[in-house]
Amino acid sequence: xxxENLGEFEELVLTLVAALGDEAYGAAIAMKIETELKRxxxxxxxxxxxxxLEDKGLVRSKTGGATTExxxxxxxxxxxxxxxxxxxxxxKESRIYLWNMVPQLKM
Amino acid sequence: MHExxxxxxxWARAFLRYVCPxxxxxxxxxxxxxxxxxxxxxxxxxxxxxKLFWNIFRFCRPGIFLRNRFSFQLIQLxxxxxxxxTALRVSRRQGLYTFINVLGLSLGLxxxxxxxxxxxxxxxxxxxxxxxxxxxxxxINETFKGDEILYSDSGAPLADAMRREMPGVEDAVxxxxxxxxxxxxxxxxxxxxxxxxxSNFFRFFGYDLVEGNIxxxxxxxxxxxxxxxxxxKYFNYDGTPATSPVGKQLLTGRLAKPTEITGLFNDIxxxxxMKFDMVMSMESTGxxxxxxxACYNAKTYFKTVQEDAKLADIETKLELFxxxxxxxxxxxxxxxxxxxxxxxxxxxKFFVQPMLSIxxxxxxxxxxxxxxxxxxxxxxxxxxIFLVIIACINFMNLSTARAMxxxxxxxxxxxxxxxxxxxVPQFMMESLLYVFISGILAVxxxxxxxxxxxxxxxxxxxxxxxANANVVGLVILxxxxxxxxxGTYPAFYLTSFNPALVLKSGKQQGSARSLLRSSLVVFxxxxxxxxxxxxxxxxxxxxxxxxxxxGFEKENVLRIPQTFVLxxxxxxxxxxxxxxxxxxxxxxxxxxxxxxxxTGFVKAEGSDQLVSIFFNATDQDHAKTLGYEMKSGRxxxxxxxxxxxxxxxxxxxxxxxxxxxxxxxxISFGNGQDxxxxxxxxxxxxxxxxxxIGPMAIFMNRETRANMVVRMTPGDPSDKIRIxxxxxxxxxxxxxxxxxxxxxxxxxxxxAEQRLGSVFIVLxxxxxxxxxxxxxxxxxxxxxxxxxxIGIRKVLGASxxxxxxxxxxxLGKLLLISFVIATPLxxxxxxxxxxxxxxxxxxxxxxxxxxxxxxxxxxxxTVGYRSMRxxxxxxxxxxxxx
Numbered sequence: 001x002x003x004e005n006l007g008e009f010e011e012l013v014l015t016l017v018a019a020l021g022d023e024a025y026g027a028a029i030a031m032k033i034e035t036e037l038k039r040x041x042x043x044x045x046x047x048x049x050x051x052x053l054e055d056k057g058l059v060r061s062k063t064g065g066a067t068t069e070x071x072x073x074x075x076x077x078x079x080x081x082x083x084x085x086x087x088x089x090x091x092k093e094s095r096i097y098l099w100n101m102v103p104q105l106k107m
Numbered sequence: 108m109h110e111x112x113x114x115x116x117x118w119a120r121a122f123l124r125y126v127c128p129x130x131x132x133x134x135x136x137x138x139x140x141x142x143x144x145x146x147x148x149x150x151x152x153x154x155x156x157x158k159l160f161w162n163i164f165r166f167c168r169p170g171i172f173l174r175n176r177f178s179f180q181l182i183q184l185x186x187x188x189x190x191x192x193t194a195l196r197v198s199r200r201q202g203l204y205t206f207i208n209v210l211g212l213s214l215g216l217x218x219x220x221x222x223x224x225x226x227x228x229x230x231x232x233x234x235x236x237x238x239x240x241x242x243x244x245x246x247i248n249e250t251f252k253g254d255e256i257l258y259s260d261s262g263a264p265l266a267d268a269m270r271r272e273m274p275g276v277e278d279a280v281x282x283x284x285x286x287x288x289x290x291x292x293x294x295x296x297x298x299x300x301x302x303x304x305x306s307n308f309f310r311f312f313g314y315d316l317v318e319g320n321i322x323x324x325x326x327x328x329x330x331x332x333x334x335x336x337x338x339x340k341y342f343n344y345d346g347t348p349a350t351s352p353v354g355k356q357l358l359t360g361r362l363a364k365p366t367e368i369t370g371l372f373n374d375i376x377x378x379x380x381m382k383f384d385m386v387m388s389m390e391s392t393g394x395x396x397x398x399x400x401a402c403y404n405a406k407t408y409f410k411t412v413q414e415d416a417k418l419a420d421i422e423t424k425l426e427l428f429x430x431x432x433x434x435x436x437x438x439x440x441x442x443x444x445x446x447x448x449x450x451x452x453x454x455x456k457f458f459v460q461p462m463l464s465i466x467x468x469x470x471x472x473x474x475x476x477x478x479x480x481x482x483x484x485x486x487x488x489x490x491x492i493f494l495v496i497i498a499c500i501n502f503m504n505l506s507t508a509r510a511m512x513x514x515x516x517x518x519x520x521x522x523x524x525x526x527x528x529x530x531v532p533q534f535m536m537e538s539l540l541y542v543f544i545s546g547i548l549a550v551x552x553x554x555x556x557x558x559x560x561x562x563x564x565x566x567x568x569x570x571x572x573x574a575n576a577n578v579v580g581l582v583i584l585x586x587x588x589x590x591x592x593x594g595t596y597p598a599f600y601l602t603s604f605n606p607a608l609v610l611k612s613g614k615q616q617g618s619a620r621s622l623l624r625s626s627l628v629v630f631x632x633x634x635x636x637x638x639x640x641x642x643x644x645x646x647x648x649x650x651x652x653x654x655x656x657x658g659f660e661k662e663n664v665l666r667i668p669q670t671f672v673l674x675x676x677x678x679x680x681x682x683x684x685x686x687x688x689x690x691x692x693x694x695x696x697x698x699x700x701x702x703x704x705x706t707g708f709v710k711a712e713g714s715d716q717l718v719s720i721f722f723n724a725t726d727q728d729h730a731k732t733l734g735y736e737m738k739s740g741r742x743x744x745x746x747x748x749x750x751x752x753x754x755x756x757x758x759x760x761x762x763x764x765x766x767x768x769x770x771x772x773x774i775s776f777g778n779g780q781d782x783x784x785x786x787x788x789x790x791x792x793x794x795x796x797x798x799x800i801g802p803m804a805i806f807m808n809r810e811t812r813a814n815m816v817v818r819m820t821p822g823d824p825s826d827k828i829r830i831x832x833x834x835x836x837x838x839x840x841x842x843x844x845x846x847x848x849x850x851x852x853x854x855x856x857x858x859a860e861q862r863l864g865s866v867f868i869v870l871x872x873x874x875x876x877x878x879x880x881x882x883x884x885x886x887x888x889x890x891x892x893x894x895x896x897i898g899i900r901k902v903l904g905a906s907x908x909x910x911x912x913x914x915x916x917x918l919g920k921l922l923l924i925s926f927v928i929a930t931p932l933x934x935x936x937x938x939x940x941x942x943x944x945x946x947x948x949x950x951x952x953x954x955x956x957x958x959x960x961x962x963x964x965x966x967x968x969t970v971g972y973r974s975m976r977x978x979x980x981x982x983x984x985x986x987x988x989x
Contacts, residue, residue: 026134026138027137027141027142034149043142043162044166044168047166047171048170071113071137071140073134073136074134075134075137076131076134
């Protein structure tokens with residue numbers, strides 16, 4: 001399979017899946033983005049991205065147990081796969097490498 | 108599972124259920140709820156609610172609702188290939204079924220396609236005319252003594268009066284048709300599509316000129332505008348200015364008057380009620396400036412200012428015109444007072460027809476051409492729909508019957524994990540494949556059949572699938588709908604098999620006598636029987652009319668129209684003809700049957716009662732030539748000079764005038780024009796047999812030479828025509844010799860009915876073929892279902908004959924039911940049709956019985972072989988598998 005690149009939003013969601021660990025599901029990720037980054041997004045955007053990442057094999061999902069808080073509905077918990085982690089790492093390293101090439105100006 | 112305080116409204120959950128894939132639904136709903144609760148804390152309940160709705164709606168996006176629906180993943184692609192392979196293998200293994208299935212469907216589709224084109228053409232009449240929706244025609248209704256006569260012609264002053272006196276009328280135009288002699292040097296023809304029209308004609312109907320000034324070309328007498336193909340005919344016009352005939356002169360009419368060509372127009376389309384090759388200025392006619400409201404000379408068309416205008420004002424005004432301008436004129440002619448006219452209860456009034464309705468709904472004797480008939484459009488439309496339904500039904504029936512052999516395949520597929528979501532597409536795809544092959548074949552059949560179809564229907568239709576995208580789109584849509592209709596039932600039926608049962612016995616047990624299937628058979632046979640009866644009655648009626656005694660001898664009579672071109676040579680021509688032994692008698696007459704349509708009013712001397720009567724004027728040899736029989740008195744003779752003020756009336760006229768004998772009777776036109784009756788001729792038919800024989804008065808005119816009838820000796824006419832033509836050439840100054848046979852002219856009156864008969868035969872045969880294909884499929888299915896039953900019956904001692912009877916008895920019952928349904932339908936329909944004829948045959952039991960027996964016989968032939976084979980199978984074979 002050809003080496004795939006991630007879009008900005010995909011990378012953001014993937015990073016949050018890695019960061020949230022066992023609590024990574026659609027609503028949690030959406031809320032995290034809103035509180036941490038002050039960015040307005042729709043829930044469906046997060047869901048579509050998660051499913052796409054799953055198609056690409058970067059995350060894996062399983063249905064969590066029932067809870068009482070959301071009308072008794074179960075969550076789908078996403079966990080990052082080794083491939084996803086490698087992809088994140090590679091992207092981060094390439095960013096740092098490129099960033100180092102930028103002339104360090106005083107700011 | 109959910110708590111009572113549900114956050115999501117009902118509609119939102121329905122919406123999500125529709126949009127989201129099933130396996131994501133629960134978590135999506137959960138996330139929405141959780142996000143909502145989070146938002147309440149963050150932004151307050153109102154904003155949160157707004158955000159919730161927005162979030163819900165945003166789930167309607169391709170990434171969500173297309174997910175796992177139409178995505179072709181590798182496995183599905185492989186299955187698709189497998190489906191295709193299976194379909195091809197099956198179709199090859201069951202070659203006969205495939206053939207029958209595809210043939211039946213494509214025949215049905217082809218007929219529907221042809222009927223569709225025919226109907227589209229009928230409905231398209233005059234629609235191309237730019238202002239068609241604003242154009243109307245004014246006709247006249249005269250009812251005398253309860254006899255209603257409609258004219259599409261009206262008086263010459265009407266158009267101008269409408270233009271000047273009616274604010275709702277934008278423009279009006281007069282059009283009058285004629286058979287007219289036209290000559291250029293050595294090329295002379297009688298033009299049949301020849302018209303006189305006012306100078307605004309081309310603008311009024313939106314026809315463009317190729318050459319000439321559209322406003323000026325018809326101004327002034329003796330101006331003529333030709334179609335491009337008539338210009339070709341007379342002048343070898345080839346589109347270049349050098350060959351253009353504009354500015355040249357033609358000789359027209361009986362006096363061969365020089366007429367200037369002032370323009371050319373492109374040949375007009377075939378789908379208009381008003382077809383013409385040449386248009387001459389109205390001012391060339393004698394009546395153009397006439398102020399006679401009661402002389403119906405030309406058809407008057409008018410255009411309203413607005414589309415869908417209310418015609419009430421115009422109709423009121425027309426009523427006033429009739430009261431003030433026509434009726435006084437009639438009263439004056441007949442020398443009766445207005446009170447007498449009112450007292451008689453007679454009616455003279457205008458009526459208005461939308462131009463778009465003329466072709467299909469108007470049936471007036473003096474139309475430009477015999478019109479179409481909206482009833483035939485309905486009949487053919489219904490037959491087309493029935494045929495395609497029958498074809499689809501058969502397709503379904505045969506597919507389900509075939510399924511018996513594929514039960515095991517379905518079982519294996521199901522055991523290997525195929526769900527109905529995988530199987531339905533497989534079988535749908537197979538139907539789609541068959542339907543599309545049938546569709547392509549149908550187009551091919553339609554192309555092949557178009558020529559004969561055009562002959563039958565008297566049309567000039569073309570299939571132009573690629574002319575515009577609309578048609579292609581419609582055809583494809585139609586095919587998809589048919590394949591879904593035809594494929595749905597087999598697909599769901601096949602996938603409903605229980606794999607355990609199927610794999611054990613290899614068969615799916617279902618009811619052999621399904622109500623659905625039986626009613627389908629009844630339905631299609633009822634239609635076939637109705638069609639058979641219809642065909643027989645139509646043929647019987649046409650035969651009846653052709654053999655009906657016309658009251659004169661129509662055989663061996665040669666008709667030579669437009670003999671006035673002979674001018675002063677007319678007597679010499681007649682004399683020389685009669686010197687030949689081939690011609691026994693000849694006569695000139697103003698009008699010839701079956702085209703006698705001049706009418707007027709007369710009354711018996713001493714009476715006020717008007718009688719609307721047909722007129723003709725002939726010389727003294729007319730009765731002898733056509734073989735009229737006199738009831739009393741005599742026909743005209745040269746020996747009585749007084750005969751020029753005498754008349755011969757027919758029996759019908761005598762009845763209406765109240766004469767029981769001719770002796771001493773006179774009829775009057777008013778104005779002192781009295782004619783004494785010298786004889787009563789037995790009724791003879793001088794017009795269509797659709798109407799009763801009307802009253803007629805014949806006058807003597809020694810000078811008349813409009814048309815000629817010649818009685819020939821019996822036998823091959825070709826030599827005689829050559830002789831007549833040679834004599835004609837001596838006297839006719841280069842005018843073309845034209846002729847027809849009187850009996851053929853009468854036959855032509857019923858061409859529409861004969862065409863209807865032929866079209867019915869074709870449609871009936873097709874319906875029967877398609878129905879039989881379906882029956883064949885059904886019997887196959889039934890016998891397959893009952894193989895075991897037959898085996899057991901055989902073991903217990905039933906004979907093959909008994910078993911065949913057993914299998915056929917069911918079918919017999921179904922046929923009986925269809926027969927019972929079909930007969931009253933056919934009886935009703937055909938009686939309605941026969942009502943339209945004054946001389947008609949009856950709906951008889953014989954036709955019904957023959958139709959029933961035909962259907963039965965054909966059905967038996969179709970299924971007999973199958974049943975016999977099923978009945979003669981060795982029971983060991985059918986029972987050993989248990």
